Amino acid sequence: IFLKDGEVKNVYELSLTVKVPTGMTEADLTRPVVEVRDFETGKLYYEIYTYGEENVVVPIEEEKTSAIQELAKQRVLQAIKKYDSKAEIYFTSKDRVTIKVRNECIPRLIGKEGMNISRIEDELGIHIDVEPKVPTTGREVKYVLEELGNNIVLRFGKGMKGKLVNIYVDEKYLLSGTVGKKNEIRISKSSEVGNELLKALVGKKKIRVLSV
Structure with missing residues (x-):
C-alpha cells in the first residue's frame, strides 16, 4: 500500500515468477523476478531481481504502440477472428503478444498438440500466448x-x-x-x-x- 499525504494512493500486489526480465531478450538471462502490479488493474509497475551481486528495483515504462505493432495486431486479429471475433490483444514484447478469448474458443484455437496456434505463429512470425477472458471459472x-x-x-x-x-x-x-x-x-x-x-x-x- 502506497500512502501519500495521509491517503492511500495505490495498492500493489507482489508475485514471484521465473522469467527473462522486461527489456532483456536472451533466454539464459532467466531468473526469479518479483513483479509489482496494481492490485485492481494488474498493470506491471516494477520488477525486482538480482543483477550481478545487486538487488535492483526496475520501473517498467509503458511503451507506446508503434505503427508496426499496430499492423501486427491487426494481422493477428484477422487470423483469429473466426475463433473469437472479440478477442483482446496486447503486446508483451516486440515479438510476443497475449490474446484473451472466450474460454470455449481456446481448444479450437490451440488445436491438437498446439498445431493450430503454432501454424498461426509461423505465418505471422510472432509468438502468441493464449489466455481465457474469464481465467478461474469452473x-x-x-x-x-x-x-x-x-x-x-x-x-x-x-x-x-x-x-x-x-x-x-x-x-x-x-x-x-x-x-x-x-x-x-x-x-x-x-x-x-x-x-x-x-x-x-x-x-x-x-x-x-x-x-x-
Missing part, C-alpha cells in the same frame, strides 16, 4: 501428474473424457486443454508449457486444474 478436479518419457501426463478420473480444463500454476493461468480418450492430457516436456510445468514441479508450486 470446478476444481483431482488429477495424478506423472512424468512419462518425454511427456508430462495428467490423468483424470472416469467421466472426464472430452472435458475442457484450465490449468493454473500458483493461480496464474498456464493453458487449456481437452481431456483425451484415456482420460488424460499429455504435454511434451520440450514445449514451452511443459517447461513451465517442470519448473512448477521443481519449485513445488501449486498446480490446479479446473473443469470448465
Whole structure:
C-alpha cells in the first residue's frame, strides 16, 4: 500500500515468477523476478531481481504502440477472428503478444498438440500466448501428474473424457486443454508449457486444474 499525504494512493500486489526480465531478450538471462502490479488493474509497475551481486528495483515504462505493432495486431486479429471475433490483444514484447478469448474458443484455437496456434505463429512470425477472458471459472478436479518419457501426463478420473480444463500454476493461468480418450492430457516436456510445468514441479508450486 502506497500512502501519500495521509491517503492511500495505490495498492500493489507482489508475485514471484521465473522469467527473462522486461527489456532483456536472451533466454539464459532467466531468473526469479518479483513483479509489482496494481492490485485492481494488474498493470506491471516494477520488477525486482538480482543483477550481478545487486538487488535492483526496475520501473517498467509503458511503451507506446508503434505503427508496426499496430499492423501486427491487426494481422493477428484477422487470423483469429473466426475463433473469437472479440478477442483482446496486447503486446508483451516486440515479438510476443497475449490474446484473451472466450474460454470455449481456446481448444479450437490451440488445436491438437498446439498445431493450430503454432501454424498461426509461423505465418505471422510472432509468438502468441493464449489466455481465457474469464481465467478461474469452473470446478476444481483431482488429477495424478506423472512424468512419462518425454511427456508430462495428467490423468483424470472416469467421466472426464472430452472435458475442457484450465490449468493454473500458483493461480496464474498456464493453458487449456481437452481431456483425451484415456482420460488424460499429455504435454511434451520440450514445449514451452511443459517447461513451465517442470519448473512448477521443481519449485513445488501449486498446480490446479479446473473443469470448465
